[in-house]
Amino acid sequence: MSAITNAIHEKTSSMNRKEKELADFILEHAREIVHMGITELAERSGASTATISRFCKQLHFSGYAEFKVKLSAELAGEAAAPAYQDIVAGRPLTDIIAAVESNHLRAIGDTARLIDRKALERAVLALRSARQIGVYGMATSGLVAQDFHQKLVRIGRSAHAFTDHHMMLTSASNLTADDAAICISYSGRTAETISALRCARESGAVTISLTKFGSNLLADLADIALFTSPLEEGMRRGDMASRITQLFLVDILFVALISDQFEEYVPRLERSFQMVRKYT
Amino acid sequence: MSAITNAIHEKTSSMNRKEKELADFILEHAREIVHMGITELAERSGASTATISRFCKQLHFSGYAEFKVKLSAELAGEAAAPAYQDIVAGRPLTDIIAAVESNHLRAIGDTARLIDRKALERAVLALRSARQIGVYGMATSGLVAQDFHQKLVRIGRSAHAFTDHHMMLTSASNLTADDAAICISYSGRTAETISALRCARESGAVTISLTKFGSNLLADLADIALFTSPLEEGMRRGDMASRITQLFLVDILFVALISDQFEEYVPRLERSFQMVRKYT
DNA sequence: TGATGGATGTAAATAATTTTCTTGTTACTA
DNA sequence: TAGTAACAAGAAAATTATTTACATCCATCA
Incomplete structure (x- = not known):
């Protein structure tokens, strides 16, 4: 709890009926109040503008404007909300933002703590020495695959990403012992991605899973095997945090790869951006 | 540097004399401004209240009050979060994980604080009532576009995502006043995406930008106009945090959309997952 | 040099906030 | 139980802040 909400809370006992109502409303809707005028707050809280103005002065602010600015600053320093939040009906936008934010933050934090450095190290080595890299995934994981593919292309690595089952197999069947395949599936149970991995393995390539x-x-x-944090099922409905954490791992792989061969890759990366700018 | 001060800084080059003076004053005294009224700021900075008000609107704030509240949040959040880390050579894996993690966390937090609820609200309304939704973006932003498209398809909405410039225009030219287009570009300067937006606008569709x-x-x-946090240029090298924050906004839009019409969409979403499971 | 367009300020209009004043309620006392 | 003091709370007036419309000025270019 922040200093301001705390102060309000403490003061509650010495408050009148209306003030208490107002205090409760403020504590309940702190994040929204920051974007309301005094009139709107008055309407929504059931108190008059005069009561609110007096309330702010009691808290030793110069007025409502200062109260809002201070509250905004306080809330910014705090984490949005602690635990995973499911999608539910009819919530105000502020709650939705806070919920999605906290889910994302938490998912990334959880995943970071879960990372097996040894496995990651081996994955980076495999990718570094691969002649060719196949990246496979369906639906949302397919987008993650494409993202990694885009990154690899930017540094001039030979890579392919497929979302189409037949093309995955076609690509995987042409990999060799010099190559690597990275197969992405949140559940780890996606039939197409599994068969792509089997095929790549049969071709002799080093296989990396991301589940x-x-x-x-x-x-x-x-x-x-690389892992992301397993999320509450509810959240999977939108494939939101799962995709964020997969991208997080892809980013780490990519940065590790670059950091490894900095002098070679960074100029290529810069050049690829410059060329895009030049020709568009 | 915060998202807002950064934006002001970048804009400096395209500013007039007075505006530049004002911008300098704001950058110099950011922490004091939070506690000033527009009149006081006008006196101290040497610009008129009108110029300040216009300045805030140019930055896409609803007015001076919102500018102050957002700035206050930014400055407070700044202190709480660690600074952005750039990619550098030969770092141990542990450092890389920590750097990528903190960049992602910070980017999401910054973006959350920056969100304009009014604009978001309008975007959700536009998407809700749209007959058809066109989603356009190039390269990494193209993946974000596809991600949103996938989500919309899962809830049975009529949507199209394109990365191919010609197809973008073809799609945008077939939109009507009943439709909406969402155009994604981190820089906001991607020629293809800009022309897609122009085309959609000419077709009468409601246009939403994500930059x-x-x-x-x-x-x-x-x-x-929807915004994500503008990151240090160094980080752009990999289009990492920018893509995460774009997805973050897409997630918020999607959850808001669902939350809005929960009874209709949730069963569709569940059904789409079940069917995928059943037939694979 | 005069026209044009944009930048900027002034002042009017509007909106937001605070204060004053009035009303209504409670609780205490005669 | 009626009277009254004390105070909470809102309506509305007063004040203050912000935005907008309009006028002016200045630089630029023909």
Whole structure:
């Protein structure tokens, strides 16, 4: 709890009926109040503008404007909300923002703590020495695959990303022992991605899986298994935090790869951006 | 540097004399401004109240009051979060994980604080009532576009995502006044995406831009401008945090949309997952 | 040099906030 | 129980802040 909300809370006992109502409303809707005028707050809280103005002065602010600015600053320093939040009906926008924010933040934090440095290290080595890299995933994981592909292309690495099952297999069947395949599936149970990994493995390539943490077929089959935080099922509805954490891992892989061969890759990266700017 | 001060800084080059003076004063005295009224700021900075009010609108704030509240939040959040880390050579894996993690966390936090609820509200309304939704973006922003498209398809909305310039225009030219277009570009200066927005606008559709915060052509042209935190240029090298924050906004839009019409969309969403499971 | 357009300020209009004043309620006392 | 003091709370007036419309000025270019 912040200094201001705390002060309001403490003061509650010495308050009148209306003031208490107002205090409760403010504590309840702190994040929205920051964007309301005094009139709007008056309407929504059931108190008059005069009462609110007096309330702010009691808290030793110069007025409502200062109260808002201070409250805004306080809330900014705080985490949005602690735990995973599910999508529910008819919530105000402020709650939705806070919920999505906290889910994302938490998912990234959880995933960071879960990372197995040894496995990551091996994955980076495999990618570094791969002649060619195949990246496979369906639906949302397909987008993550494409994202990694885009990054690899930017540094001039030979890579392919596929979302189409047949093309995945076609690509995987042409990999060799010099190559690597990275197969992405949140559940680790996606049939198409599993068969792509099997095919890549049969071709002799090093296989890397990227799935949620926990036992799953894709991770079990892979040479190197990377994991993201497994989220509450409710949240999966939109494939939101799962995709964020997969991208987070892709980013780490990419940065590790670059950091490894900085002098070679960074100029290529810069050049690729400059060229895009030049020709568009 | 915060998102807002950064945006002001960038804009400096395209400013008039008085505006530049004002911008300098604001950058210099950011922490004091939070406690000044527009009149006091006018006196101290040497600009008129009118110029200040216009200045705030140019930065896409609803007015001086909102500017102050957002600035206050930014300055407070700044202190709480660690600074952005750039990619550098030969760092140990542990450092890389920590750096990427903190960049992502910070980017999400910054973006959350920056969100304009009014604009978001309008965007949600536009998307809710749209007959058809066109989603356009190039490269990394193209993946974000596809992500939003996938989400919309899951809830049975009629939507199209394109990365191919010609197809963007073809799609945008077929939109009507009943439709909406959302155009994604981190810089807000991507030629193809800008022309797609122009085309959609000409077709009568409601246009929504999703760009980094700060003045940019795409945002200026759009009916509704949504923003993500503008990151240090160094980080752009990999399009990492920018993509995370764009997805963050897409997630918020999606959740808001669902939350709005919960009874209709949630069963569709569940059904779409079940069907995928059933047939694979 | 005069026209044009944009930048900027002034002042009017509007909106937001604070204060004053009045009313109504409670609680205490005669 | 009626009277009254004390105070809470809102309506509305007063004040203050912000935005907008309009006028002016200045630089630029023909």
